[in-house]
Structures are given as structure tokens and as C-alpha cells.
Amino acid sequence: MNLATSLVDAALDRSVVFGYTKIGSQLRRRWWADDPGRQALAGKRVVVTGATSGLGEAMAQSFAELGATVHLVGRNAEKVRRSAATIRSSVPSAVIVEELCDVSDLEAVRAWTADLAARAPAVHGLVHNAGLIPSERAESAQGHEVQLATHVLGPHLMTEGLLPLLMAAGGASVVWMSSGGMYTSPLIDDDLEYRTGYSGIRAYARTKRMQVVLADAWARRLAGSDVRVESMHPGWAETPGVAESLPLFRAITRPLLRDAVDGADTAVWLVATRPQSTPGHFWHDRIQRPTTVGWQRGEDPTKVGNFLRQVSQLTDTPEDWPGLGR
Numbered sequence: 001m002n003l004a005t006s007l008v009d010a011a012l013d014r015s016v017v018f019g020y021t022k023i024g025s026q027l028r029r030r031w032w033a034d035d036p037g038r039q040a041l042a043g044k045r046v047v048v049t050g051a052t053s054g055l056g057e058a059m060a061q062s063f064a065e066l067g068a069t070v071h072l073v074g075r076n077a078e079k080v081r082r083s084a085a086t087i088r089s090s091v092p093s094a095v096i097v098e099e100l101c102d103v104s105d106l107e108a109v110r111a112w113t114a115d116l117a118a119r120a121p122a123v124h125g126l127v128h129n130a131g132l133i134p135s136e137r138a139e140s141a142q143g144h145e146v147q148l149a150t151h152v153l154g155p156h157l158m159t160e161g162l163l164p165l166l167m168a169a170g171g172a173s174v175v176w177m178s179s180g181g182m183y184t185s186p187l188i189d190d191d192l193e194y195r196t197g198y199s200g201i202r203a204y205a206r207t208k209r210m211q212v213v214l215a216d217a218w219a220r221r222l223a224g225s226d227v228r229v230e231s232m233h234p235g236w237a238e239t240p241g242v243a244e245s246l247p248l249f250r251a252i253t254r255p256l257l258r259d260a261v262d263g264a265d266t267a268v269w270l271v272a273t274r275p276q277s278t279p280g281h282f283w284h285d286r287i288q289r290p291t292t293v294g295w296q297r298g299e300d301p302t303k304v305g306n307f308l309r310q311v312s313q314l315t316d317t318p319e320d321w322p323g324l325g326r
């Protein structure tokens, strides 16, 4: 990318509306990095959570088109079966494995990762895509606020559980599907469970910020290995989740929303091409993006440390965080 396109690209990003809608991807397509090769993922295995709708189903199909064996993880057996059938009918060569796991249920995640480890020798791609925005505060099977459980605790535990398979891949990628909404929240290191003053949208932004911080910490932890860890946001895409949770937003932005394949593009590209990235590790439209903007300061290492320790404790996993602030 030359200086002029860099400036245009950054201006699109700062404008939000132009960058996040399909205007952004249509323009950036002219200068963004090359597509992966036709069978870039042949012989590789990719796990997608929340693969029964929207971006997850779209990326699962794209992974299958690139030759990967794709494990569709969902919490509803009928929806998993339906999505698998849809992908198989449009990609006849697809190898799809139907998986049932509620990502917010830590016991289910523990059991499912152990089960997969007994069935598969390696995982080359893991996309933490499952997400939701309940308007009322709800709790997971273990009593955690459900967005915290779905966006942060479950994916963290799943990454821990699949680590031996990721390490065995000889080059793997973990991608956290965050949101541009994360820019609206600082990292919260007290009241992770959002016990006071709950708002669904704020809980969403808080946990999407946590995903970015957690992915960055995982990238630091695995820096000496060949497992890459990134987070990203998809822009604004037309999906069943947006229709259900953000009807007004959808009504206003609909003509400009990306389609699900477009929203999923960067996740597919990250797994298929494994680009180098620098601390922050946050992407949109195939370009690494800042994790804070304008008036926001970089993350406070003490807060990051507090947050990471709590994630480890809540998931009963090792506090293995290099350079953890105290």
C-alpha cells in the first residue's frame, strides 16, 4: 500500500460509516492483500464457533471452498445439521464435521475439547465467532454473565483445551471475532460479571474489548511458537443476529450493510494466509488496526493483569501470562 492509499484507508476507518459498511470493503479491495490460493487450506482443519448463522456460516463455507475440513460448532443440533447441509449443497467437495458445544458452558467446552483431541491430530484454524447481545442480563450454566461467558471465558477455555492440537499443526491461527463496538469501551477489570447497571449493548462493547485484550495476551504468550493469534472486526454486516438484536440500526444502515461473506472475509484471510502482525493484533479488512483511537490511552498494564488473572481464575486455567502487570 502506498502513502496515498494508506491515507484513504485510514480516513475510511476513522469515518466509521464509510469504512465499516460495504463502501469500505469495495474500495479497499483495490489495494488490500491478495486472496489466499485456490486450495490454500487443503489438508487443514478449521474450527468455527457460532457456525449456524451469519458470519460463522459464511466463513465455514469459505473455509470449505479453500479445501479445509471444517468443524461447525453450534449449540443447537438442528441448526448445525441445517448449516452443514447448506454448505455441503453449495460446496459438494466440502468435508464438514458437525459439532455440538455451547461455548458459554465451561463444562461443555471442557468436555468437547477433550473429545475433539481424541478424534483429531491437529487444528490449523480456530475462529471464536459465536456471539450474542441479550438485552436483559442472563447467566450461563456456571452462573457467569452470558456475554462474558460466550465472548471471553468459553473461547479462552477452548483455546487452552485445543492448544496441543494447535501446537501440533505446524502453523496455526486463532482468530477472535470482536467488533468495532469495542472502541466504545475501556477495558473493565472490576465487575467482569456486570452485576451493577447492566446494559446489553454496553456488555457487548465491554466483552468485545476484552476479546481484543485477551487475543493480544495470547499472542504474547505464544510468541515463540508457530501459533498466531489475532482479533478482528467485520465492519457492519447483514446477519440474522443484527436483524434480531439491532433492528433499528439495521433499518437505518441496511442498504450499506456488507453481506455475510464480506463480513467474514478477514477471518478467512487471516487463517488461510497467516500474516505477520505486531502487538495489538487487531484487524479489519485485511489490515492491522489500532486498538485505541483518538482520546483513548493504550491499555493500562495493571488493568490488563487484573483482567487476565480473573479470566484464568474463572476458567480454572493456569495464570500463564508473560509480562503480566501487577
Ligand SMILES: NC(=O)c1ccc[n+]([C@@H]2O[C@H](COP(=O)([O-])OP(=O)(O)OC[C@H]3O[C@@H](n4cnc5c(N)ncnc54)[C@H](OP(=O)(O)O)[C@@H]3O)[C@@H](O)[C@H]2O)c1
Pocket: 049, 050, 051, 052, 053, 054, 055, 056, 073, 074, 075, 076, 079, 101, 102, 103, 104, 105, 128, 129, 130, 131, 132, 150, 177, 178, 179, 180, 233, 234, 235, 236, 237, 238, 239, 240, 241, 242, 263
Ligand atoms: N454482523 C455484524 O455486523 C457484526 C459486527 C461486529 C461483530 N460481529 C460479531 O460477529 C460474530 C457473528 O455475528 P453474526 O452477526 O453472524 O450473528 P448471528 O447471526 O447471531 O450468529 C451468531 C452465531 O453464534 C452462535 N452462538 C451464540 N451463542 C452461542 C453459544 N453459547 N454457543 C455456541 N454458539 C453460539 C449462534 O447460534 P444460535 O443460533 O444457536 O444462537 C449463531 O450461530 C459475533 O461474535 C458478533 O459479535 C458481527
